[in-house]
Amino acid sequence: MELESAAKAFKELGHPSRLAIFKHLVKAGHQGAPVGELQQALEIPNSTLSHHVSALVASGLVKQHRDGRTLYCIPQFEALRGLIDFLMNECCASDQISTN
Template sequence: MQLPVAVEALSALAHASRLAVFRLLVRAGEPGMAAGEIAREVGVRPNTLSTHLTILGHAGLVRSRRDGRSIVYSADYAAMGELMGFLVADCCAGRPEICGALPEIAEQAACCAGHAK
């Protein structure tokens, strides 16, 4: 991942509502969620949600697809993995004690590895 792409993704996540939307979509899994359901869960107005989803989409973190009359949104797990990899690529500088709980966190996240595509 290139620095400008990482900065855009991190900037998109640097807002409480957008971060809540992204985390909700990560939990929702591959099936995703319809916009109205996301708005209800996060507690934002539909027009505000639309703006947040657009920003997350431009950052490559969220995908959308039409399902009948609804637009369904889902987290882009590949992009999320690339961003996480970018953030820890140079972690620890060969000194694992610096990273503390990072290996345990990664192991816990691995429980979902088969869930993401």
Template structure:
């Protein structure tokens, strides 16, 4: 993924309703959903939802499949993973072991310059 593609994807997610739509489609997995079901579940007017779906689709984060008279939307998991990979590329100088999340109950030991986590 290049920077322009990442900016487009992140920009499309930088709005509360679009983020909610994307999260809902991620939750639903490969099954996806029809716009009417999304509108009802998220309480978004159909015309507004249509705009959000278009924006997410243009960013490549969701895909649409025509099924007769209806369109089913699904999260594009490959694009989502590519965005995550782009954001975490070279994390911690390339040492992935240093990038692991710390358990919430870990305590910081010592001062800021020598801080380390203890679990």
């Protein structure tokens, strides 16, 4: 994962509402969750929720899929894995780490 992509994703997850949305979606699994469910579970006004979801979509952490009249938000587990790998490979690995 590129530094710019990782920074954008971490920035979006740095907002408490966006982190709560993403956490809820990850718990929902690969099928994601309808926007209405997110709104009810997190008690976020629709316009505010739309703004936060758009930011998560722009960062690549979430995709949206419409099924009839229902709009689903689907967590992108590959993007999440990319962030975790970025931290582990780029930030946590060091020849200087002591085992003492």
